[in-house]
Amino acid sequence: MQIKFKVNGEAREIEVTPFHRLLDLLREDLGLTGVKEGCGKGECGACSVIMNGRLIPSCLVPAPQADGAEIITIEGLAEGNSLHPLQEAFIETGAVQCGFCIPGMIMAGKNLLDENPSPNEKEVRTALSGNICRCTGYTKIIEAVMLAADKMDSKGSGSDE
């Protein structure tokens, strides 16, 4: 079937089968390989994208469900050469090791900050709890999301302390 949707602000129209997963649609058909597959069963969060304002595991969503949807992937965060504050913060805090979980992790961070611009540490931990990282022990990832919240808080009044 033919579906229409928006990815990273761009309108797309594509032929999919009911057996297609959104993950395959993004990776294979659109070449958005920043979306990763870690388990294929919605258990690890590596394939997380934001669809209609909600964080979802794209490996569990049938591609036809994307019809009419608005999707943001990791490729849609930077504006030109200018990185998103989350991306900057992940680099600055040393939150990146192998990097395989990072796109999903950043999307989970974005989803949190979209809803709650100045989360406390516990809220950050909870928001990231569906995303598995095997390298970092999460400490610097949590730090990165906190730092990004600070960076995005233009008034500079939302610090955690």
Add this chain to the structure above:
Amino acid sequence: MKKKGRGLATIMFGFGYGEGFPDHSIASIEIKADQRIVIKTAAADVGQGVITTVIQIAAEILRIKPDYFEVIQGDTHTTKNSGSTSATRQTYFTGNAVKKAAEDLLANLYHYGSMEFRSNHPEISIKDGEIYLYEEPEYSISYWDLAAKLKDKGITLEAEGSFFPVTYQPDEKGQADKVYVAYTFLSQVIEVEVDTDTGIIDLLNVYTAVDLGKAINPKNVEGQIEGGTVQGLGMAVMEEQVIRNGRTLNAGMSDYLVPTSVDIPKFKHYLIEDQDSEGPFGAKGVGEPTIIAAAPALANAVYDAIGIRFYDLPLNPSKVKKALEEQDNKN
């Protein structure tokens, strides 16, 4: 009821393949006329950061900002053998190979620079990508211009370095003079809270002191400590691939549990740097040592909390709860 406890573990790890197994790394560095310095190594960066480590080492020796460096990594047909990314060996082995290559290249900068200025090595200085006459700094040539001039003469401004320390195969009683190139030591105190009703162990705090010679990149070392410890804590309290009659019963991430962001403790680290090893700038390896102390420190903390000694891993809630019930029945 919730009961707190703390446990200590101190560990050592002899790194490199050791035991007389041939263990070496080869790397090369080239200064190019187009303002790039290219490091070639086959050392696999699995996320630990060897790419960044070797850039820092080469930048230090070649006295120029890391921004100019590129690492061409991993191709059997364009890079020479760097040995494996395992055995906690890359900083020590490839770090040293890159350091040697950089030193050789620095010597070449002096050599060709002195020819350029018709002077001798003591009369020239090198800094921030410029070679200049010590007494008359206005006479200078950049690395890039020197590389271009040499290229016209058919000379490439490059050097190769290798590191090949010797160890010995232990005899039939496991004895030899040098079995591993060096040892890293680490102590860890872990604080836990055990819920005696559920058997759940809450991980509160982890304190780590590691004897690592020199941290080439302290933040990356912290990343190793935090990541390694959390893997070790996974082994301690939840991870187990259950294989029964040859068949894995939990082949997936919903049944094979690993720590998540809500499980992890808070960390404090102390890096002990004596710069006394044969590694680059005195550095020793840290990758593996960071996982080793976690399980025993955790088991010791649980003993401290509830007075029960566990002899098999993992200390998952059902095992802890069962042991608590048995303890109750005895009392």
Add this chain to the structure above:
Amino acid sequence: MSDKQYSVKDYYCKHTTRCSSETIKDSKRFVGQDILKADAEDKVTGKAVYANDITFDDMLYLKVKRAVHPHAILKDIDTSKAKKVKGVVDIFTAEDIPDLRKFGLIIRDQPVLVALGKTMRYLGDALAVVAAESIEAAKKAVDLIEVKIEELEVITDPFRAMEADAVNIHPDGNILITHNLETGDVEAGFAESDIIVERKYQTQFIDQLPMQNEAGTAFYDERKGRVNIWAATQWLHDIQADVAQSLRLAKDQIRIIQPTIGGAFGKKEDVSVHIHLAIAAMRTGRPVKLTFSREESMITQSKRHPITIINKTGVSSDGYLKAWQTKFIGDTGAYASSGPAVVHKGMYHATGPYNVENIKGISHAVYTNNTYAGAMRGFGTTQGAFAYESQMDIMAHELKMDPAEFRQKNIYQLGSCTPNGQRLNHSVNAEETIKKVMELSGWKGGK
């Protein structure tokens, strides 16, 4: 098919990375500074290319038919129904590729494909490989491959494996390797001891669980006679050599290019997708891709060794270690992998960083029909440390001594000797690590 259509260059320059020094405090010194990771920007933007991200036009997808029983002889394999699945281009078994050699990290004991009349030793053994136009077709075909087997005793316990009447998993018996360790006189040491503690410890199978599963892409460059393989590995040149020898090709005919690696922790030391990719690329003349599912990765690739450790330790009433006897029995699973090196490395570290004059140890790595065990962070010493540091705590308790104080009494100093007889003449700050961790944690002693 032609080298013009697919080029190594397509996915070559992307491994070049740059590093930023913008945050450096002192511009003259780079070592010891928190320089930002050179590859981090590619990773936070999704631009970093991992093996599974590499795609060529006209690419075929591979799927492996795995063993149907943990220990059985392959009597017959029928691919005729599978070959009829629409989109299937090729199916190969051991019978199609004569002269295949076994592979393995240290000992080459692992078959690329189990041949007729030969033994499957664990559920990860490969029986056949399907190449198809889509992953769905490949999966469907794998399910239609029919196999006849003769079951053998499934051995899952290394202690059973060592019994005289246990069936041999490999021709030379079930004990893969034995090591001894001996220094001083352990019996004399126990005679001098006031307290002797003997305990048995058991560790479990662990999956390294890197977030990226095994994956690879390959194509055959007919003009150069060379297979180009993109697949993560912890040691390029070793995998290259192993692939080449298994296929009886010159080393130069196998080119392995390292994409970004999504974690490893020991799991990517072994061959996984590489040899099957090379065969399929050469047979079909088309680019091929093979990606493991998480389940397949967990069942097929190496584990951390479960090790049974028995420690008997003697200590004087004033808290000095006098003797340490140890035994390590490691379940190395169906194949050797790093097994010949892991278990005894654990034993070589069996006493921890403590001065002990009298030591005796023995270690065995033992074959079973479990998923093979190999390298994982700590390489046998992680298991050993659970045993020796539990043991140290038990002894401190028996001595009614603070655990930190007890450790400090026995800790290595410059000039100490390891169980292997290696004198430590450089960089020994083990005691300092205890002092600093006590400071950090506010450890006051007692107990």
